[in-house]
Amino acid sequence: MRDIQSEEDTRAVPLKKVGVKGVKYPVTVLDKNSKTQQTTACVDLFVNLPHNYKGTHMSRFIEVFHKYHTDLSMHHFLDMLEEIRVKLDAQRAFGRVSFPYFIEKQAPVSGACGIMQYSCSYDGEVCEGGERKFYVSIQVPVATLCPCSKAISEYGAHNQRGIVSVRLQYNDFFWIEDVIETIEKCASTPLYTLLKRKDEKFVTEHAYENPRFVEDVVREVYLGLKKLGFKKFSVEAENDESIHNHNAYACAEYSE
Numbered sequence: 001m002r003d004i005q006s007e008e009d010t011r012a013v014p015l016k017k018v019g020v021k022g023v024k025y026p027v028t029v030l031d032k033n034s035k036t037q038q039t040t041a042c043v044d045l046f047v048n049l050p051h052n053y054k055g056t057h058m059s060r061f062i063e064v065f066h067k068y069h070t071d072l073s074m075h076h077f078l079d080m081l082e083e084i085r086v087k088l089d090a091q092r093a094f095g096r097v098s099f100p101y102f103i104e105k106q107a108p109v110s111g112a113c114g115i116m117q118y119s120c121s122y123d124g125e126v127c128e129g130g131e132r133k134f135y136v137s138i139q140v141p142v143a144t145l146c147p148c149s150k151a152i153s154e155y156g157a158h159n160q161r162g163i164v165s166v167r168l169q170y171n172d173f174f175w176i177e178d179v180i181e182t183i184e185k186c187a188s189t190p191l192y193t194l195l196k197r198k199d200e201k202f203v204t205e206h207a208y209e210n211p212r213f214v215e216d217v218v219r220e221v222y223l224g225l226k227k228l229g230f231k232k233f234s235v236e237a238e239n240d241e242s243i244h245n246h247n248a249y250a251c252a253e254y255s256e
Helices: 058-068 074-087 147-152 176-185 197-208 214-228
Strands: 015-031 035-049 092-106 113-127 132-145 159-169 232-239 248-255
Touching: 015 058, 015 092, 035 058, 035 074, 058 074, 074 092, 074 113, 074 132, 092 176, 113 176, 132 147, 132 176, 132 197, 132 214, 159 176, 159 214, 176 214, 214 232, 214 248
Parallel strands: none
Antiparallel strands: 015 035, 035 092, 092 113, 113 132, 132 159, 159 232, 232 248
16 A cells, blocks of 8 residues: 655655654553552654655554553653654654552541542653653642741631642652652641541641741752652642732752
C-alpha cells in the first residue's frame, strides 16, 4: 500500500514535535507498599520530523506504548521513548504520562483508613546521540495556617488548603511515597480523606501549633528534597486563600 507519510515534503519546514496527544490508557506503576498499582494515564508522545518528510506514522506510537503499559516504572519510561525514536527513525522522542496515584492513609488518632489521590506525571526526552532527560512531577494537597493571623488575633487563625508541586530530575531510583511524606511534613498539617471527630480535633490543633506561610512551605520542602538526594528540582506552593480573593504563591529551584 502507498505510504504517504514517508513521501517527500518540499516546503522545507522541520517540525519540532509530531505525534499523539491525550491518549487515555490503563497503566501499571510501582507502589512502595503493594509493589505495583493500576491506574489510568493521559499520554502524550512525540518525535521530531525532518523537513523532507510529509508525516509520521501515528499508529507506531501506540504500538510501542502498549508494550510498556503494564510496567511503566521510571527506568522503563526512557526505554519506551528510545524504542519510539528508533521505530520512527527520528533524532528525538518526547513523552509525558500523567496519572492519579493512590495511597491508603490512616487518620492520625483513630487509625481509620481512606484513600488519598495525588497527581503525578513522567516527562522525558531521548536523543539520537544518547542524551536522556527524565523528570517526575508530583502534586500534593496540604493545609496551612497563617502565622500572621495567629500572631495578631486574640483567638483563632485563618487556614486554607493548598497544592505543593515538585518537579524532580531523575538521577537515582526513589519512591513517590517518600516524596509525598516529605512534603506533607512541611505543611501545617497533611490532608486526609477520612477523619473521625477525635482526628479532626488533633488535625485542627496540630495545624494551629504549626503555622506556615507559602514561603515557609517552599523553603522546608526545598531542604527536604536536598536531604533526599535530589540534584535538580523545582518547588511551588499555591494556597487557595480563605479570607482573600486571590491565591498566595511561592516557588524555588535547585540545581547542583
